[in-house]
Amino acid sequence: MAPIQLHWRSSPLASAMHAAAAVQFDQTLIDPAMQAALEPIVRELRASLVSHRIVGRIFFAHLPHLAVEYGNPVEMAEIALRKAKGSSALEYTSLYAEHLRDIVEVFKRFHPANAEELITRAGPLRELWESRGPGLLMEVGRIAEPQLIPDNAQVILVQPVLGGSGAPHAWYNSLRIEAMLANPVADLPEVLRLAWLIGQLQLELPRYRDDIGLADSDRVGALALIPLVLAAGEYVEWCPSDAATIEKALAVWLPEVDHAQTIEPLLSWWDVYQESKLPFGKALAALGKLLPKG
Amino acid sequence: MKLFAAAWTLCLGLVLMAPCALAQDATPKAAEVGAQRVFVCGHSFHIFTAKILPDLEKGAGLKSSLAGAQMLGGSRTLAHWNLPDEKNKAKAALRAGEVDVLTVSPHALLPDEGIDNFTKLGLEKNQNLRVMVQSSWPTNDGSLNPKFKNDDRNKTTTAQLRAMRAMHSEMWLKNLEAQVNTLNKDVGRKCVFIVPASDAVFTLREKVADGKVPGITGQAQLFSDPLGHAKSPLMALVAYCQYAAIYRKTPVGLPVPVVLKDAPQATELNKLLQEIAWEAVTSYPMSGVEK
Numbered sequence: 001m002a003p004i005q006l007h008w009r010s011s012p013l014a015s016a017m018h019a020a021a022a023v024q025f026d027q028t029l030i031d032p033a034m035q036a037a038l039e040p041i042v043r044e045l046r047a048s049l050v051s052h053r054i055v056g057r058i059f060f061a062h063l064p065h066l067a068v069e070y071g072n073p074v075e076m077a078e079i080a081l082r083k084a085k086g087s088s089a090l091e092y093t094s095l096y097a098e099h100l101r102d103i104v105e106v107f108k109r110f111h112p113a114n115a116e117e118l119i120t121r122a123g124p125l126r127e128l129w130e131s132r133g134p135g136l137l138m139e140v141g142r143i144a145e146p147q148l149i150p151d152n153a154q155v156i157l158v159q160p161v162l163g164g165s166g167a168p169h170a171w172y173n174s175l176r177i178e179a180m181l182a183n184p185v186a187d188l189p190e191v192l193r194l195a196w197l198i199g200q201l202q203l204e205l206p207r208y209r210d211d212i213g214l215a216d217s218d219r220v221g222a223l224a225l226i227p228l229v230l231a232a233g234e235y236v237e238w239c240p241s242d243a244a245t246i247e248k249a250l251a252v253w254l255p256e257v258d259h260a261q262t263i264e265p266l267l268s269w270w271d272v273y274q275e276s277k278l279p280f281g282k283a284l285a286a287l288g289k290l291l292p293k294g
Numbered sequence: 295m296k297l298f299a300a301a302w303t304l305c306l307g308l309v310l311m312a313p314c315a316l317a318q319d320a321t322p323k324a325a326e327v328g329a330q331r332v333f334v335c336g337h338s339f340h341i342f343t344a345k346i347l348p349d350l351e352k353g354a355g356l357k358s359s360l361a362g363a364q365m366l367g368g369s370r371t372l373a374h375w376n377l378p379d380e381k382n383k384a385k386a387a388l389r390a391g392e393v394d395v396l397t398v399s400p401h402a403l404l405p406d407e408g409i410d411n412f413t414k415l416g417l418e419k420n421q422n423l424r425v426m427v428q429s430s431w432p433t434n435d436g437s438l439n440p441k442f443k444n445d446d447r448n449k450t451t452t453a454q455l456r457a458m459r460a461m462h463s464e465m466w467l468k469n470l471e472a473q474v475n476t477l478n479k480d481v482g483r484k485c486v487f488i489v490p491a492s493d494a495v496f497t498l499r500e501k502v503a504d505g506k507v508p509g510i511t512g513q514a515q516l517f518s519d520p521l522g523h524a525k526s527p528l529m530a531l532v533a534y535c536q537y538a539a540i541y542r543k544t545p546v547g548l549p550v551p552v553v554l555k556d557a558p559q560a561t562e563l564n565k566l567l568q569e570i571a572w573e574a575v576t577s578y579p580m581s582g583v584e585k
Contacts, residue, residue: 271457275436276465282461282465
């Protein structure tokens with residue numbers, strides 16, 4: 001198993017889309033002023049999506065990656081519309097491109113030097129990753145199975161607007177992560193979040209989805225990878241992997257998850273999984289049975 | 295592979311069901327199942343039912359007629375199938391049409407071609423044969439730890455037991471269900487069923503962990519070794535599952551069987567085991583039994 005190759009990318013456009021997606025998904029930005037400025041624009045965009053019967057969740061999920069890939073709102077809007085509804089939505093491309101320009105404009109008001117800032121911000125995370133990150137992923141592959149680790153991935157660094165956040169874009173083999181200069185939680189370094197996001201990129205493979213079903217695989221996979229990544233993190237001496245740390249990571253990495261209902265089945269599943277070493281896809285399906293319905 | 299199909303016959307040899315119904319489903323309604331000639335063919339997590347079932351049948355006022363038993367330690371059903379004819383009591387009984395119900399117990403490796411083979415052989419001589427495939431519990435609790443000890447079971451929490459049950463279901467039971475469904479389709483009738491002994495065992499262990507089982511204070515008391523061989527309460531539980539699936543009757547109310555006679559609080563324990571077995575069998579559609 002060769003070490004993973006990461007391609008580090010960033011762009012103000014991607015940061016703007018990340019911020020807009022956070023507002024769209026009702027998350028609270030650390031800068032209330034930017035939140036207040038973005039909300040009406042996102043609201044307007046959301047209203048357009050509703051009126052055109054376009055799935056907003058899918059539309060927004062594609063934008064950060066499309067931003068670094070294409071770099072202009074017209075192409076971004078066109079592809080996101082295709083993904084969220086299909087070619088019948090393309091007649092609205094110019095309207096949605098305009099919505100995206102509005103978002104970028106607001107974002108740039110608050111972060112005019114985002115491109116330069118991200119260069120600076122990339123340093124600590126990247127250096128830390130290169131020291132032990134590939135080894136950590138090798139350990140994830142050893143504990144679970146090597147197929148879980150992609151050969152390469154794109155890491156899209158975005159402006160921190162939530163104080164530490166990220167999301168996988170499995171369909172593009174990329175992920176976005178806020179480029180934090182310091183760890184928001186001292187004993188849970190952001191580099192572990194990066195490993196956790198990378199670990200989710202292969203979950204779209206049939207071997208992981210066949211037994212659990214498409215609808216639940218993202219949620220269950222993200223949960224399952226928390227103890228797995230922390231165990232590998234302990235191996236490279238980045239963190240402990242005890243129950244308390246797993247609980248903490250759950251709260252920090254997946255704040256939207258019902259913590260009280262989730263933590264006990266997750267910990268029990270992890271205990272049993274470590275002993276049994278089932279194929280990871282089967283183990284995911286088992287975890288799906290134990291968790292409250294998403 | 296064939297399932298070891300046990301042909302069932304009604305009392306006095308009367309078949310009261312309409313022929314068209316039989317063509318679809320060899321299973322009688324609960325009230326229509328009388329004494330059955332049962333052949334027990336399995337491994338060490340299963341073979342003890344051959345001794346206990348006659349006792350249960352006697353307690354239920356059924357005429358006991360064990361058709362035979364055949365045991366191979368750690369075996370797949372295929373290992374039984376592959377026994378030479380001169381040693382193969384199961385094949386002989388099926389060929390003689392002396393079996394109403396065949397109970398088998400596959401091991402970890404699935405599909406188990408022996409189930410298919412025995413079923414098809416048995417159906418040649420008895421179109422009303424039923425085959426009961428026991429879903430056994432995982433050896434060593436599914437642990438790969440070579441230092442796993444029986445006493446480790448006492449530390450297993452109810453949440454961990456639920457996780458083990460889910461893993462067992464995903465890793466093994468689903469495959470068994472797929473094989474049985476395919477086989478039933480292949481033979482054109484629903485004559486192969488699964489006895490969810492593993493579910494009952496997990497439930498009993500959860501109750502032990504919660505301190506709700508009379509006379510049993512630790513899960514390790516249910517097993518005689520790390521592998522998971524059963525002690526008396528577990529043997530009785532599995533036998534009750536088999537009884538419920540074979541006769542489609544609740545075991546609740548049957549007297550304390552010999553296997554439990556020395557157990558502390560035997561009467562209370564017996565009732566609980568009966569209830570767990572009946573609930574496991576009736577809540578599992580592939581047992582073919584409804585409440």
